[in-house]
Amino acid sequence: MKFTVLGSGAGLPSKDRNTQSFVIDCVLEYNEYILIDAGEALQHRILHTHIKPSKIKNIFITHLHGDHIFGLPGFLSSRAFQGGEGIPLKIYGPRGLREWLETTFRISESTLNYPLEIIEVEAHMKIRLNNFDVHVLPLSHGIESFGYIFKEDDKIGELQTDKLREIGLKPGPVYGEIKSAETFTVDNTVYKSADFIGETIRGRKITVHGDTRLNSDEEYLNLIRNSDLVVHEATFLKNEREKAHDYFHSEVNHVLDIFKDINYKELLIVHISSRYTDEDIKEVSALLEGRAVIAYDYFELPIPRNVK
Incomplete structure (x- = not known):
């Protein structure tokens, strides 16, 4: 599984940063890509990747500002001619999304x-998707805005076949049965299956925010705690906390302060304002000291499974 950034910029695109779109690549696990937000020119960005539109089967929209949805109608239309015929697609998003899309397709006769x-x-809605529980996280952005927490199911550990051979059990179909049984018998001796199974493999947890002011509420922090990946906007990069708050956005140093105790593995900073130069980005990145990474377009981050 990996996380791909198709657009890392804020509302106004630049030559180097498109507006926001992300992909969770879980093709190896579940034969699909999960798309989060659909910035303008999304379908053009996909052309520079190996992503197949027909394998995007679920889309999550954080909020209805144009830099997060203007690429959606074009992508949906093109998907129909890129292997998507007959392959169902679900789109999750705030109230008004259905009306906007239906109106767009009706007027354009698409x-x-x-x-x-x-x-x-709705806030705190629970969605079941593949082997994920998806939690809808309410945010603060002037208009209705959400984050999405994708929590993958834990996976039973690997069968320790060497230990099975030691007790005289040869490989065969019984090996598969042991993992789903509490006990098994060899030569009239009863064994506990758990003694022959490795440590549980913890499901991955990916938290992706839409645009938002920062939230220090303990309930919110507990929900995102122990994420393998937290994706959070920082439209402002240079100690402009008050300005960020006034515009319903976040500032990078404030993000680090709020998240310092939630035990995340990776923090990815996105939604970067076009007013910052490459030199500005390098300067801020150096100050992050490994606590976070400022994303760029086509950035890819592997998300491996973890043993408990």
């Missing part, structure tokens, strides 16, 4: 050749 389901979400 049609799709695959089933499309639009699900308008």
